[in-house]
Amino acid sequence: MLERRGSLVLAVICACTACPPLRQPPDSLLAAFTLNHTVPLEFYYVDDSNKGKGTHYKYSQSDINQLIREAERFIQQALSVLFGSTHPWYECLLLALGASxxxxxEYNKLTYSHxxxxxxxxSLLETTSLFHTALSISSFDHDGLGRYGDPINPDGxxxxxxxxxxxxxENGLFFLTVPIGPDVLVWNLHRRYGYQRLPLLLCGWEEVESVGWEEELLTSPAPFTxxxxxxxxxxxxAGCPFLP
Incomplete structure (x- = not known):
């Protein structure tokens, strides 16, 4: 989500070109995907590309108004940070909080009639305008794996x-969630971030606060699911971007 002068944007940044998604990483890119073969590789294949089976989420104005009413009741009951959805629940939370x-x-088809x-x-995301805050909900761990028809890129x-x-x-806030734990690349489902890749992901950012963080889970063995x-x-x- 990107906020600019009272408006909010829920951002999932990706470009759709590959179809169907590859069932395994290209041999020529395997070392890059696994940080020179130091990150374990697992497999869990999914095709969420528009050119494959694809997805098209549709919600009417009455559906969304009902979600807004539910969000208002939710906010009255619990003041907590909550992320991760495939329908406009979080958009409705923001509207219930007063977003204009x-x-x-989104790279998949959406019809949110409100x-x-x-x-x-x-491709239509403007990068020339600056925003105050951003929110990524369980999305960037997928980028570059081709699951959604995005280009294959070890650094996606x-x-x-x-x-x-x-x-x-500069000094804008970014709310981010990704899977945390021992490093693993699950092709083409997602990445899990541990001591090796998490510092790369967070380069150029200062941690202001975390909600639900448990340091020991960075190394505690766990299934990739x-x-x-x-x-x-x-x-x-300012400064310290991973990319030039």
């Missing part, structure tokens, strides 16, 4: 972080 408008940037929600595609997640950096004001995603609240810093 929410724009969702005057306060706009949907668009990553780092490119996505760099894109956020480029559209945020186990989801542990604390919320990292980061501040945009």
């Amino acid at each position: 408008h929410v724009t969702t940037v 005057p306060l929600i706009t949907t668009t595609t990553p 997640d780092l490119v996505a972080m760099d894109t956020v950096r480029n559209v945020l004001e 186990i989801q542990y995603e604390p919320v990292l609240i980061l501040r945009h810093l």
